[in-house]
Amino acid sequence: MSNNLGLTVKPVTTTPREEEARVAKWIDSPEYREKNFARQALVINPAHTCQPLGAELAAHGFEGTLPFVHGSQGCASYYRSTLNRHFREPAPAVSDSMTEDGAVFGGQNNLHEGLENALALYKPKMMAIFTSCMPEIIGDDLTAFLKNARAKGHVPKDFPLPFANTPSFNGSHVTGYDAMVLAILQTLTEGKKVEGRCTGKLNLLPGFDANTGDYREYKRILEAFDIPYTILADISESFDSPNDGTYRLYPGGTPLAEAADSINGKATISVGPYATSKTFAFVKESYAGKHVSLPLPMGVAKTDAFLLKLAELFEKPVPDVLKAERGRAIDAMTDAQQYMHGKKFAVYGDPDQLLGYVSFLLEMGATPWHVVCSKGSKKLDKELQALLESSPYGKGAQVWMNRDLWHLRSLLMTDPVDALIGDTHGKFAARDAKIPLFRFGFPIFDRVNKHRYPLVGYQGVINMVTEICNKLIDLRDETCEDRFFEMMR
Amino acid sequence: MSNNLGLTVKPVTTTPREEEARVAKWIDSPEYREKNFARQALVINPAHTCQPLGAELAAHGFEGTLPFVHGSQGCASYYRSTLNRHFREPAPAVSDSMTEDGAVFGGQNNLHEGLENALALYKPKMMAIFTSCMPEIIGDDLTAFLKNARAKGHVPKDFPLPFANTPSFNGSHVTGYDAMVLAILQTLTEGKKVEGRCTGKLNLLPGFDANTGDYREYKRILEAFDIPYTILADISESFDSPNDGTYRLYPGGTPLAEAADSINGKATISVGPYATSKTFAFVKESYAGKHVSLPLPMGVAKTDAFLLKLAELFEKPVPDVLKAERGRAIDAMTDAQQYMHGKKFAVYGDPDQLLGYVSFLLEMGATPWHVVCSKGSKKLDKELQALLESSPYGKGAQVWMNRDLWHLRSLLMTDPVDALIGDTHGKFAARDAKIPLFRFGFPIFDRVNKHRYPLVGYQGVINMVTEICNKLIDLRDETCEDRFFEMMR
């Protein structure tokens, strides 16, 4: 008998149990870890995805904006499903469904037809265009295509069509987010700068953040300060809209006029320096007012810094209500510190979030023992190292830059910790290591409402303390011998 | 050899393993359940405690108020410790340390000396006096004692000294709460009613509620409506005060002047009908304005009713922000209903809370299979029955009135459910039944921050959905075979 591979036909084999057991043990070993860390080409279970997903998230953050994927329709389906699953909310977006002929003739026809149809069917106020791989490889010239689209009347002349080049073979969802926000702000603010005008507002760049509660927390803080603000981009309503029996395509989002006027703001703060680096560079060079880049306000110190900066920029005292909230967060921390003190954590996630987790853990006297970023930079590495070195509880902790969750698994099996912090994708490693996974970050596919509870600000501190400590106590209650099962904890 | 019992001296015995195993099996049996339910005199693991604890909680809810136990000091220590453990907060209170001679001569001397010392040391604006067993049995006449105290100058003539008779052999912490609130309001409002005056405010009687988040939620709702209010009694700050390095004896509490003026309110709503029945009767007969008794706003329907009543009483539309919150709660429920639908719960707690749990569970399509109240009434029984009958998901559910947690254990072992809702004291029964315990109610001794997350209002709905569903998913993830361990849930 023959076959195309030219292989001899052999009988079906069965892996012996002992062999399975041997390899199962081996993959947990230090020896395997070494082999695993020697990988050069194969990536296994990366904790990041590609640029367009981030671009779509950003696009949803603007009023009446339809995300528009220039590329294959399958790409769009993937991004949408991911957002659906994480938020348990609709994620309306279109693509221009490029196929093989696009590869040959370019995607202009698809783009033009797509724009016209989308405009007619979904009546957006803006379409935010971003690319997936195909048009990037064949070299579609979006500037020209869009000029032609307006010229040919597919879209009205003044209809905003920001576009971002977001090939998947560059960066990650975080840089794609940055690119799209940048493109939108460039488009909307063009020609809007008015000498001498000041909106009096704060522009806040949250960066890639898929927790709608965080956005609401920023708003609550700014409202407590009585600081007028524009969040760029505001997904809080887009992905946490009420269910009142009516489906709305475009709930919430930053009003376009406000976004346009943001260039005349009093100040702009980025709280996602890694997720808005290009946007912030543009802001620095183009925007009126002050420009400040701060770390994500996660944990007490970083939240303090955020509030102090707000107070300084707007010459207002920190409001009493926030002082009281700080005190309540501290109260929660001091009351609960013993449940986390000395515990070792492994953490992974996007750069800005990672710095936040590490900062919070150190404040609680816990050690972020393995810090893994699957798409980072030397700068991030240094900043994480410095943060760890700033606390005695960072002693012995290691940063693993550009490592994936299969590396993480080896770390967990050979150098165990008490718990893991990260997104849903870490659940297999956590199970193998028999430790809990605290689902912070993106995406979360397997729990409900996680995106409704902020992790930033003092309320975020309380939420993290609550979730982590109560789960650790749950585990103690569930796993202890009868004689150690107690009423009080 | 002899001994006082006149028993023969026998060798020390050891219970054989098999005997232990046999009895362990037997206590889980239907046969045992029958014996257990035949109990007439012995109470085992009751889910309620005595009146004075409720009285102390109420007292803490007023500005500058020192709870004062007329009775044995040990009583005061017990109440305080319980509140400390539940809230992880201070609970400053004194007693007049009655001892044996008090039993002979009455407690007047202790009371007078105690009032004088407490006034000097702790400088309260009011002392709220309540009794434990001893003075009630010996028949101390508090009216006379307090008159004498003022006459002798132990306390200033106009210093408010409300008192409540709260013997432990009557009612429960819930009725003790009622008695103390009543006494305080009677004292403070005496002579304050002004014909024709209307404060324009709502008086809210929350009833015995040891969740500070609930109070904050009421406030948030009322502020959203722009309805001025007085909460009687407001423990939210007393038991959730900031930690800023300064200890304050009396943080928060309802201002005394406001409480006094509450008699001239525009309307009074009780949302704890079982926990404020005497107070509400007093309000009905003495207070200006409208008087409304509503169920605790737990679950959507009961929250709707609360908001509708507010809208009606104050002739204001339900604010958009609360409409949106309602929609978000509904969204959380529809998204997560499949994790709770058809699940059986056992629930126990105080009357007002029980009605709330049952209502919420039915709204989610879950069945409150065993509903246990260890201190209830026929009225409560009927109301629970009617609630269960109002939904197809109440079919088969049973109400167990005046049963304790040892009865509950028999129910769980012979007629199993998926989960238990109640306070910390149910944890042993839950462990034996191998089901999770959702810690709602009072007291919670073994988890952190539970009192910071409201269970009332739409936010309460989201909190309950989140906690219950995510724990049920946790359990699925933790207990399933590898082949059913999945990325998505």
Added chain:
Amino acid sequence: MSSPVKTVDGITKESTQKMIDEALEAYPEKGKKKRAPHLAPNDPGSGSACVKSNRKTVPGVMSARGCAYAGAKGVVWGPIRDMVHVSHGPVGCGWYSWGTRRNLMTGVNGVTQFAMQFTSDFQEKDIVYGGDKKLAVLLKEAKELFPLAKGISVLSECPVGLIGDDINAVAKTMSKELDLPVIPCNCEGFRGVSQSLGHHISNDTIRDYIIETREFAEPETPYDIALIGDYNIGGDVWSVKALLEECGLNVKATWTGDGEMERIAATHKVKLNVIHCYRSMNYMCKVMEEKYGIPWIELNFFGPTKIRESLRKLAERFDEAIKAKVEKVIARYDAMMQKVIDTYRPRLEGKKVMLYVGGLRPRHTVGAYEDLGMVVVGSGYEFAHNDDYERTSPEMPDATVIYDDASEHELEHFVHALKPDLVASGIKEKYVFQKMGLPFRQMHSWDYSGPYHGYQGFPVFARDIDMAVNSPTWKLVKSPF
């Protein structure tokens, strides 16, 4: 399965056409023209498909469709549990399809089962210089780190085909070097019009690289069959396999749910192929019929009515012993299923359902809803072909709307017009309709439940449908203020 033509009160060809026309009004002329042939009232009498299908998606319409890669990785390859499936190209495609299809698997993760995300994570430089060398290195690494993997599939993403890499050559070389089947699958996402071409390409790849490379170790019997086109969503394969074995048959291979590469490779030795998802696997059934003379039979395992019909149809292919067993099985389970129906049918009688899914579901599940007393008032596919619609027509009531590659705009319009009690579609539609206060079930993934196939599946299906339709949460959607 020739049932009489069903009808639905109030639905006529005219009413349906009117609804379609109204939906089309919003389109620009060109779009309208393209979309119109894909929407039609059902015409069971005609004996043919009433809509056009398998055409390019109209740009900009918010389609639910995926791509060839999705059809290859997500559908066909992903469920083969003992192979390492490399998403070859940039990081995203593999990441999105990681753990998101619920094709359950036995085995030990990372040891004998590889439900992970393997990718070559192309960077700019790989685009510029090509990825073939990187591929060779990563194949070596995979073999070293996962020594019990029975093979490696290399699933091309868009860039691979566009930059001129030759994965087939690399696979050939590395197969030999590693002494391990390395299967190249040219399933770039830009190929074809939907995930459907990915199925076809994958079938062809199995034909070219896998089938006939193994033989079963155990002796042949007349009852050897393979279960084709069942992906073990929520455990479907386990339910159906147990059922077929109870009927006396030996299920030698499952394609590809909880699949084993070597058993798939030996499937040319079975006596009958039983196919569930015709769309994604008919190609290989036809290949095996032509090349090895293996007959195939298309069955439906949703709901007792269809299962009964299917088992009898299956029994016809075997001897009296099997027929007797099948009747015994039917008798045993019919009684159990009747209890399920007695429980749920009174709660679901007359409720209307709209379906929009893929594969076999838009037609195969109709009977199961009908077992529960429900009426299917609209159905359609993301990526069907003409033969799918031909098979759908007789299952659906007369004049009900059929939609191919529906856009969200169209679905919304039909739902507003038909007011179904349940919409059964995918994750991208779920929250759209739930926001309208409409009960919804994800019917690609069984909404995190399952199995729905076989007798084990029907009680789960019935419970889930009841739970969705009758959840008291829906009554709360309308606010009293």
Added chain:
Amino acid sequence: MSSPVKTVDGITKESTQKMIDEALEAYPEKGKKKRAPHLAPNDPGSGSACVKSNRKTVPGVMSARGCAYAGAKGVVWGPIRDMVHVSHGPVGCGWYSWGTRRNLMTGVNGVTQFAMQFTSDFQEKDIVYGGDKKLAVLLKEAKELFPLAKGISVLSECPVGLIGDDINAVAKTMSKELDLPVIPCNCEGFRGVSQSLGHHISNDTIRDYIIETREFAEPETPYDIALIGDYNIGGDVWSVKALLEECGLNVKATWTGDGEMERIAATHKVKLNVIHCYRSMNYMCKVMEEKYGIPWIELNFFGPTKIRESLRKLAERFDEAIKAKVEKVIARYDAMMQKVIDTYRPRLEGKKVMLYVGGLRPRHTVGAYEDLGMVVVGSGYEFAHNDDYERTSPEMPDATVIYDDASEHELEHFVHALKPDLVASGIKEKYVFQKMGLPFRQMHSWDYSGPYHGYQGFPVFARDIDMAVNSPTWKLVKSPF
């Protein structure tokens, strides 16, 4: 244990007396007069107690004290694991003392171990008509529902003594009827001035009803001892028992941590009583000494220094074999303990502690803190007697403040003046001091940790003290705005 007199920089008798006087200023004249004798600078040279104690609490001062019932139920009886302990009277007392003391127990809950809340739940009518009949009924019910219970204690709450019930008579009758020891304990909360009388009453009850009703089943040895006054908080008994057994001794009974009624009943047969908590159990040690000639020895199992001293003191009572074992044990553990000290002492050196607890802790734990390099700058008891303060004086540094039955006002004042780095007291004090940003450990209950006794305990203690003192959360208390 006669160590040289210790001193603390900056603390003199004058400075301490000044601090005390300032604290007293807030009192009315009568209160001040009553409180003054309970507060004093330590005077180790005097050889006697420097404060008055065991007096009635001053009304209205916010004392931390409990009552006789608390001392009986919570301390002495509660830990006896195989008895049903009935809180006889209204519902509250038993409820408050249910699961709130951390006296851990082996056995199966509800089967051979009864850490539950049993109460007669007095109602108005029981007050009016008396509770004796109800008691008889509930005793029968308890026996029926808990057949493996070795006995039942009846612990009177306030009303019982006031309404003239005769629980002793009921117990006597029912003991016979049920053929089960029913032990009446007249520990009404109004008796005495603190929990201390509850201990005494309970000791007397053990003397009157329990001791000498059993004998050990196994043969006597010269190494038979009992561990007295250890309540197994967080597992203390398990730690010390293992240690004593490692030294070659047989721990025949533990009073009452993880205690068994029959072993307690047979304790009159041991050769030596080793007592840890002198306050709560010295009565029975004296009774056993007088009645059965059993010597007793008071030991301290906190921290390596005191453990070493204690073990050697203990070895003196036995033969060379035990002495040799004890030295081996000390040598083995000293090395381990040194590692603990090396880890934590650098982080804790010179840190100041204030203690306010009960039982033995205000003196016994001093050495353990000193092992960690810490200085105890104040100590006091809730319910001590003169003999406790006599024993405390030499342990505490000269001139440090000693307070008896301190009020919250006084503690706050001392803390403001002394600025300790750690306050070690009870739950009622915990959050008061934490609100001041002060590290705190609950030292009645080991703050949900433990054990702290023995060599197993010291590493836990050291870790916990470090965790409390050095938690980075304290640095966050001061707001930058």
